[in-house]
Each structure stands twice: as structure tokens, then as C-alpha cells.
Amino acid sequence: MKARAKLTINDIARMAGVSKKTVSRVINRSPELNPDTRKRVDELIAALGYVPNPQARALASGHNFLIGLVHGNPNAQTVMNVQHGILDALCGTEFEMVVRPIQRGSPALLGDLRAFIERQRLFGLVLMPPLSEDEAVAALCRETGCRYARLGPSGPDAPDDMVTSNDRAAVREATGYLISLGHRAIALVEGPEDFRSARERRAGFEQALVEAGIALPRSMMAEGDYRFETGLIAGERLLALTQRPTAIFCCNDEMAAGVIHAAGRLGLDVPGDLSVIGFDDTPTAAHIWPPLTTVRWPIVTMARAATLRLIAANDRDADSALLFPSTLIHRASVSVPAVLAGMKPLLEPIDEAR
Amino acid sequence: MKARAKLTINDIARMAGVSKKTVSRVINRSPELNPDTRKRVDELIAALGYVPNPQARALASGHNFLIGLVHGNPNAQTVMNVQHGILDALCGTEFEMVVRPIQRGSPALLGDLRAFIERQRLFGLVLMPPLSEDEAVAALCRETGCRYARLGPSGPDAPDDMVTSNDRAAVREATGYLISLGHRAIALVEGPEDFRSARERRAGFEQALVEAGIALPRSMMAEGDYRFETGLIAGERLLALTQRPTAIFCCNDEMAAGVIHAAGRLGLDVPGDLSVIGFDDTPTAAHIWPPLTTVRWPIVTMARAATLRLIAANDRDADSALLFPSTLIHRASVSVPAVLAGMKPLLEPIDEAR
DNA sequence: TTGTAAGCGTTATCAC
């Protein structure tokens, strides 16, 4: 355990009575090696606690044992969750995570990213939305020889190497749940158009309404950008409608919190006067009053899987799942619409999840 | 701009007609250099877009241009804010940020940390609470020659190289505000004892009560650990008291959200029946209903200042402020106690901050 | 003030 910082490959080579190249082969798990030699060197390395110097490896091999996380995501909790997943996967390996925020939509994006990759000699990059949806970024990675793993919602336009969750199906289910409770005047607070997640979630919402034969007037759809403030504004507009919605599906939790906020300002009771469902299951969702019914996207698991795939030496390790299921988390922000309260439920009651 | 990845110090040296050592001196801003030579080389470097290879520098010099963020902090938003501040400071420099979570209280902590520092040859470490309060960690940094910057609340036991905010004074002010509104039955939800912030905040609370001559029975103090759930439990206990508090100060926002949650469950109106103040001004604080009055700790600014201090080449840059003021953010979770409502205010009304 | 030579600790090349 002691003096570990001073041990070099030369020490190991000398003590094992082999050349440094052989030790290098052991370290790098080269297939062409006598099993006995490997075992002997491996044991010596373990006994002495030798750890190869990452800087020297980086210089000699041309790539660093660094996984980059580049994000331009507005949601702090999502970024933290992704970091969590990455670090989970990296724990116990020789890799470290380096984080770099980027200005979404900046013209310098590609240049900065290239400089980042080349300068740090990144081993790989984890891309999260909305960057994961940018084909130019993926192309840059391929060109620079930097591996990458993408995280995002599935969908017809999703690349097939992406680690995904099925947002559309999840929202369809959530909306279907509202319908099953008797809601008919259901509004939607959308996310930003340039996020595939926003488009997928809207598609799921629309699909559920179509299947139930419910019309969706334009007035029942409000734009948002995934931030609280836009949820607040959207909520105030929707709740001022003559035909006020009895339920609102929001494309993420922050905006749902904004809608609940708007309801509070107007003196409306949630869920008595208005049911609300969000998406993401951020901590805020559980901490607001009433607790928010929402869709849980298994982002930590997905980030872990993506990272494992990234650092997998062989393709055998990489054949893990690519699609992770989202689940509806039932809390207190949803109920039967007031006009139906006290009446016989239209359908069987829904079991509480978890 | 092109082929920047291929340029080496040798190319620059040859083209500038100097030795590579001279180029190295230019890169490293060595003071002993002919200004003309420096200018000439500098211009060539700029013209060619040459960027020194960080891996080679790391290997040769023994330290990497990496700033580590080690955290065992339970609050995701705080961690994100610190990352924000660090990256702000690092933007435009040659440094990158590498993040590493640690298991707080783990016996392997010091060993892991040492391995991390030595393996990555970290240039410096940003320490946030509660790690910033651990003298053993600071000692380890000194021993390994890794610079460090500490973030945390000021206080009698705070080291004087720490970048601080004055939690005690801020809480004293916040509590004084409650008292000035007429509250007398004021409860406290504490943070974990091993965080100095928790101790300082309690001290500020107690000080305010003492100054106003208000007794603080043990029953009016509830333990918490900075997480929502403990705030919920504390709130339920405090609100079940025969002498129910009319105001509760919570040592952070998450626990305040828990208390508001508990009030909601009991059918109590906030702020009508209960005023609540939190600490941190996380996004959740603004997003819950009612919006939470809270203390804003300038954590992003502090992290930025700490990082600038860390990477400052000369001490001239490091003489920036060490103490950053916190401010009380007035929102809707506080009002005059119900028993006094409608009566003449005891004091002048308080201006809305911001 | 500047240059020369010797590393830093690995991996790559190409013999054996």
C-alpha cells in the first residue's frame, strides 16, 4: 500500500524478471500472452499495488482514460442524474469523468467540442438531450475517433445506437389514465420543439386522445420550454379558458410545478378542481404540495448502461438493453374530475404504483 | 485553425527559430525572457493556433491541468451550483473539471482521495461541505502537494483560508424578521450535527430568540438531516404540539418543503396558520406553493471565487473577497401570525427584497 | 537570456 506513487512499470518488469513490454501487455489485457507469465505478473502487480500512470499512458497511446459529459440541458437534476449513472459505471475502473457545459445553439459548439475532444484526448463522450439528437455532434465524434454513447427518448427518428426510454408510450399511458378517470377536457403543456422528447411526449398525448375519440382544440395546447416559468404562464392561460380543463398533462415536472403554482394563485384546488401529471420524477415532484403524479424516466440506469457500453472492451459486454421502460408514479395530484366526484367510477380503480 | 492537433512544440520552435525550451518558457509565462522573443513566439502560437499537449505536460511536469470536485453532499442542486461556479472560473483556461463523489464517512475516504489525487496528478481540489470541514482532507492535500480551496459557512471554527458566507448572521436576521412580524412560538428544524452550516444556523436562530427574550423549549427543536423526508417528519411532530408554533425556521429548503408538506397534510394553511422560512434558495423554493421565503447563499459566486483563487498564478489574483453575503429572499410563505392578523403591525412593513 | 541533454512512464515497432 505504501509508496504506490513511486512504482513504475520498470520496477514491476525488473521484479518479475520480464520486459516492460510484457508488463504493458498484462496491463492492457493483450490476448497474445503466456497465461503463466500473465498470472505471475498480475499477482505481483496486485501484491505491490502498482497502478500505471495515466498521464504516461495517455501520452504514449494517444487517448486519455477520460469520459466526457457534455451538456446543454436546462434541468439541473437531470444532469446530476446522468452524472450519477456515469460515475456508477466508472466506479472501480481507471476512467474518470470530466464535465463540460456547452452553450446550446452556439455557432462555436462544434469547434469547442472538437477542441475539447482532441485536447483532452477523450476516450469517449456521453451525450444527453438535446445534444444527443444532433447528428453533427455524432459525426464529429466519429471523425475524431472519440467513442460516444447517446441518451434520449426513442422514436422513429432516433438513431439505433441510442440508449432510450419510450416517452411516447409512457405519455400515452399517463393520458389514458386521466381519460379512464373521466377527464375529457385535458390540456397539454408542451416542451421545446427542438427536443425530441417534447415531440414524442406530445405525440403520445395526441395518440391517447385520438384513441378515446376526444378532440384536441388548439386552445388546449400551450407552449413551454421545460422551465418552471413557462409552466406558470401556460397554466394561467389554460386556467383562464371559458372551457377550463379538468386535467393538464405537462411535458416535464418543472412546468407541472408551474401549473400547480398557477392553480394556487387562482385559488383552485389540485386535484379537486384540476388534475396534473408531469414527467421526469424529479425530487421537486415529490416535494411540492400536492405531490405530483408523474412519469419516471430511468435516467440513472440509462446513463449507467450507456457508459458501460462506452467503455466495454468487447462487444459482448455491449449487448445490454437499449430500451428502458418508464413508469407512471401515482401521487396525489390526480383525481376523478369534480363533476363526477361521488359517482360510480367509470373504470376499475388504478392500483398505486410502488 | 486546421491541423491544430498535429502541431508540436518542435514545430513552433523551428518556425520561430528558437529552441523548444524557449517556446516552453513562453507557454508557461516564465518571467525570465526577452520581451521581443516572447512577443514573436506568442504571435506565432496565436497565428498557428498551437495548443500544447496536456498529456505531455502532465507527464513531464508531474501535474495535470485538472481541478477536482469531490463531494459527499446530499443536495443535488448545491452540487450543480458548485460545478457551475467552478466551470465559470475555468472557462477560457486550460483547466478541466473532474468530478468524483465520495462516500461520506467511509473509512476508505482518505485512501481513495489520496489515490485520486496522485493518480490524476490533480492540480487542485475544490472542497465543499461537509468535506471542506474535514481537517484530515486538507492535511492530505498539503501532504500530496495538491492545492485546495474550501467552501463553507464562516464561524469561529472555520479555517481562515476558506471562502465563506455568514450563515449565522443570515439566520439571525431571518429569525428576527419572524419575530418582528409578531411570531413568538417559533420552532427550528435543524440540520445534521456534523455540518458546520447546521451548527451555525442553529446558533443564529438561538441568538435571535435570546436577543428578543423568547424562550426556546427543547420541544420546539427538531432534528433533521437536510433531506425532505426528515423535514416532513419534523413538521408532523412540531405541528402536533399542543402549543403549536406559528412559525418554523428550517435549516434548508428541502426540509422546509417537507414542513410545508406536513402542513398541507394536516390541512393547515401556509402562511395563514404557519409561516415557514428555509435556507439555500434552491429552485424548489420558488416552485412550491406557497413560494418559500428563504436565505440565498451565493454558492455559485463562492465556488467561482474559490476556483479563481485555486488557479491564480500569483497571490495578487488571490486577494479577492473571502466572505460573501447571504440575503433573505422574501416570498409568500411568511405572514403575520393569525392571532394578530388584522391588527396594527408591530413594526413597519418589510420591503420586498429583489 | 537562451540552448542542450536527459528524462517523465508508458505504448508501438519490429525484430527474435
Added chain:
DNA sequence: GTGATAACGCTTACAA
């Protein structure tokens, strides 16, 4: 299978 020897691109002595 294994081992000399040369990179990798830079910094640090130590000269000049």
C-alpha cells in the same frame, strides 16, 4: 510469446 529500442510532447536540470 517475448524483448530491445524508439517514440509520445513536454519540462527540468544544467550549461553557455
